[in-house]
Amino acid sequence: MGYNCIVLVKQVPDTKRITGQAMNEDGTVNRAALPAIFNPEDLNALEMALEIKEKYGGKVTVITMGLPTAAEVLRQSLYRGADGVILLTDRRCAASDTLATSYILSCAVAKLNPDIVLCGRQAIDGDTAQVGPQTAEKLGFPQITYVEQLLSLTGKTLTAKRNLGNGWQEVKTSLPALLTVIDTANEPRVPSARRLMKYKGAKCRLEVEAAAKTDPSIDVESTCKGLEKRGLLIRQWDLDTVGADFGLVRARWVAD
Amino acid sequence: MIDVNKQGEVWVFAEHHEGTLEETSIELLSKGRQLADQLKVPLAAALAGNGVEELCVRLGQYGADKVYLAEHPLLKRYQASSYAKAMCGLIVKHKPQIVLYGATPVGRDLAPRIASAMKAGLTADCTDLQIGRHEIKSTGQTFENLLLQIRPAFGGNIIATIINYDRWPQMATVREGVMPMPEPVGTRKAKVIREATDLTPSDLLVEILSEHRQQKKVNLKSSRIIVAGGAGVGSRENFKLVWDLANCLGGAAGATRAAVDLGFIDRDHQVGQTGTTVRPSLYIAIGLSGAIQHQAGMAASQKIIAINNDPDAPIFNIAHYKIVGDLNEVAPKMIKAIREKA
Numbered sequence: 001m002g003y004n005c006i007v008l009v010k011q012v013p014d015t016k017r018i019t020g021q022a023m024n025e026d027g028t029v030n031r032a033a034l035p036a037i038f039n040p041e042d043l044n045a046l047e048m049a050l051e052i053k054e055k056y057g058g059k060v061t062v063i064t065m066g067l068p069t070a071a072e073v074l075r076q077s078l079y080r081g082a083d084g085v086i087l088l089t090d091r092r093c094a095a096s097d098t099l100a101t102s103y104i105l106s107c108a109v110a111k112l113n114p115d116i117v118l119c120g121r122q123a124i125d126g127d128t129a130q131v132g133p134q135t136a137e138k139l140g141f142p143q144i145t146y147v148e149q150l151l152s153l154t155g156k157t158l159t160a161k162r163n164l165g166n167g168w169q170e171v172k173t174s175l176p177a178l179l180t181v182i183d184t185a186n187e188p189r190v191p192s193a194r195r196l197m198k199y200k201g202a203k204c205r206l207e208v209e210a211a212a213k214t215d216p217s218i219d220v221e222s223t224c225k226g227l228e229k230r231g232l233l234i235r236q237w238d239l240d241t242v243g244a245d246f247g248l249v250r251a252r253w254v255a256d
Numbered sequence: 257m258i259d260v261n262k263q264g265e266v267w268v269f270a271e272h273h274e275g276t277l278e279e280t281s282i283e284l285l286s287k288g289r290q291l292a293d294q295l296k297v298p299l300a301a302a303l304a305g306n307g308v309e310e311l312c313v314r315l316g317q318y319g320a321d322k323v324y325l326a327e328h329p330l331l332k333r334y335q336a337s338s339y340a341k342a343m344c345g346l347i348v349k350h351k352p353q354i355v356l357y358g359a360t361p362v363g364r365d366l367a368p369r370i371a372s373a374m375k376a377g378l379t380a381d382c383t384d385l386q387i388g389r390h391e392i393k394s395t396g397q398t399f400e401n402l403l404l405q406i407r408p409a410f411g412g413n414i415i416a417t418i419i420n421y422d423r424w425p426q427m428a429t430v431r432e433g434v435m436p437m438p439e440p441v442g443t444r445k446a447k448v449i450r451e452a453t454d455l456t457p458s459d460l461l462v463e464i465l466s467e468h469r470q471q472k473k474v475n476l477k478s479s480r481i482i483v484a485g486g487a488g489v490g491s492r493e494n495f496k497l498v499w500d501l502a503n504c505l506g507g508a509a510g511a512t513r514a515a516v517d518l519g520f521i522d523r524d525h526q527v528g529q530t531g532t533t534v535r536p537s538l539y540i541a542i543g544l545s546g547a548i549q550h551q552a553g554m555a556a557s558q559k560i561i562a563i564n565n566d567p568d569a570p571i572f573n574i575a576h577y578k579i580v581g582d583l584n585e586v587a588p589k590m591i592k593a594i595r596e597k598a
Contacts, residue, residue: 015411023414102372124411128380129364133336134372142461143336145365159465164361167469173462 002058003153003175005049006109008119008135009042009062009077011070015124038073041120043188045181048150049118050081050189056153058115059083063108065093065101068206071234078199079191087204090238092246098126102134107242109139116158117178121146132180142173145180203227204234257375258424262401264353265322266292267425269343270303270315271334271362273469277311279437280358282318284430286438287385288356289319294387295401298322300352301446304342306332309448316446318438323446324350330455334362337461340369342453347374349451352425354403356385359429367429377420379405379428384503386595390419403428408506412480415506433474433508436499437522439492474508474524476532481507484527484554486544487514488564488583495520497587498542504594510534510554512544528553543583546571563587 013034022033049060062077064070065088074085088108109117122129136143148163159172205224212218227233239246268288271278292299300322301315312323326342357363359381371378384406391398402419403426409416420426485498502509510527527534529549539557555574562575563586572578579586
């Protein structure tokens with residue numbers, strides 16, 4: 001039968017490499033001056049999903065929400081074995097807090113009718129660990145946070161071991177369910193050379209449009225058609241595609 | 257979401273395991289007490305579980321004016337879905353303005369689920385909380401008596417202050433070990449308010465098969481900033497300066513063996529030969545002479561700032577920045593300067 005797995009990933013600034021130049025004078029962070037990377041624990045979540053697919057069959061779809069440049073983490077996912085990828089991008093999503101983000105993601109996930117949703121425990125830019133549980137709540141799914149090991153998967157029943165730092169717990173739940181995965185769960189695979197050659201040209205429409213701005217010889221329509229034919233056009237969704245209500249996603253917080 | 261309610265109480269989620277209150281919840285009661293007094297509203301603990309009524313006595317001794325007690329057989333063991341439902345029921349009914357949770361594995365699992373269901377804001381892993389005002393510069397709108405939620409962000413590279421002025425309750429999880437433990441007052445009693453919770457087995461979305469818990473320890477090793485106090489701090493009460501400075505920097509509180517032996521702070525915080533060895537980015541030594549046994553545990557810190565009234569204190573031999581002066585004058589000035597900048 002196999003399992004329909006969705007992995008939620010995020011492109012983040014590499015906070016371990018922050019230098020003086022990355023700080024603005026007013027004490028805020030200049031994101032543009034930082035290298036953007038695949039959030040580390042999201043790679044553990046992707047690895048767990050790929051292992052489920054290899055053992056039980058099914059498919060792995062990776063979703064990220066962000067700017068068109070976030071398509072890079074989707075290519076990275078394709079190199080590692082994802083079957084499908086979706087870029088959730090919309091100007092109206094800018095400055096979303098965790099509540100808005102989880103709402104938009106839950107709308108996207110619901111469209112795909114998953115068995116298992118996986119994400120990293122937390123992202124290294126905000127370290128909040130909120131989007132996983134909040135997405136689960138909005139979907140009405142059980143949440144299993146801090147997953148270190150998938151113990152068994154039989155029919156619609158999943159058991160997993162949670163590592164809580166100050167102890168551990170083994171829990172059982174019915175699918176569909178959402179898991180947040182920690183860094184000790186596995187050793188994420190490196191990109192496969194064969195898949196890298198195959199997918200390195202994958203692009204989303206907004207990337208093609210951006211390229212066409214600097215190179216007038218690029219025709220957006222025919223380029224996108226060509227990419228689609230070769231299975232290299234990255235699916236691009238916006239708030240309307242996923243049926244999210246814009247009124248609910250306005251950022252509500254002020255941080256300074 | 258509940259309406260903005262300036263008369264709302266300050267709440268602390270009372271986490272417990274096997275009949276014992278989690279230390280972080282007790283720490284939060286001391287901070288909660290401060291916030292509630294500033295806002296002139298009661299401090300309440302929200303206690304969910306089964307057969308946990310006796311914990312109300314301790315919650316009262318540690319500073320809660322009231323305990324909202326939600327007991328149900330299905331709340332016997334913690335899990336996110338059932339506890340979130342019980343807590344949301346209490347929040348909707350009593351409309352607290354602030355709800356605090358420990359940033360423990362339970363708090364970080366539960367609080368986002370509640371925030372999502374309530375469509376309320378939530379700040380993760382705060383190291384300091386204050387009451388203050390905020391002005392939206394573009395509109396000139398001002399808000400008084402908001403909860404300022406202060407936390408390290410971007411991997412600890414900046415300190416952010418986060419507010420939530422219109423989606424209440426204002427909620428935050430607070431890091432373990434960053435707030436001092438209050439002293440229990442034996443005669444203090446909390447008023448217990450029992451609340452019925454309507455749960456069915458379908459509210460339990462997971463089944464706990466087995467569980468193992470280890471003794472909790474303060475995590476000094478992973479702290480980038482440590483503020484440590486010695487015997488010179490003088491009293492458990494005065495150790496608040498060490499805590500406050502650590503909190504406003506997003507760091508952890510440490511201590512010498514002498515300070516621990518005098519009962520100023522718990523042994524988990526001890527740095528040195530017989531305590532924890534640390535190598536943070538910044539180590540601020542307050543009122544400690546720097547005995548060789550203490551230096552053994554912290555000399556590898558990248559930057560050391562020492563504050564001592566004795567210019568010949570050995571700690572000055574390894575400090576990068578030396579402040580000769582009374583810690584009771586210097587530390588409050590540092591705290592004030594940092595808080596104003598944040």
